[in-house]
Amino acid sequence: MQRILITEHIRTRADFFNALGRTRGCEDCGPRNLDDLADFLREQHTTVIVASHMELAEEDLQGVATVLKDQGVKLVR
Template sequence: MRRILITEHIRTRADFFNALGRTRGCEDCGPRNLDDLADFLREQRTSVIVASNMDIEGEDLAAVASVLEDQGVALVR
């Protein structure tokens, strides 16, 4: 299982998706929606995401957290 470290400032769901893409070494290969997020996590065999500067709130956070939980991925903020 793989851990992902994100140190950039994350304010929105799109910021989170784009940051995940950059962990793969490109600007435009991250998830585009929640279904893509689930696929990305499975493909990358992700077990933990450490997001040191994450300010997502409300519905965006709830939606992302739900997908992470469903995929068995821990989010450390």
């Protein structure tokens, strides 16, 4: 079980993906699309993502939320 804490301002799906990559200690190893997001979550054994300053547009959030739900990951905003 792993929890991920993101404290930076998230305005786009790319911001979210890049922030996840930075939790691994690098700038360019985060997911690049929703399929990559699912793989990332499985590989990291992620169960909860806390994003304290997330302002994604509804259409971007829907895709992310669907992947999170499918992977059993809770998003706390």
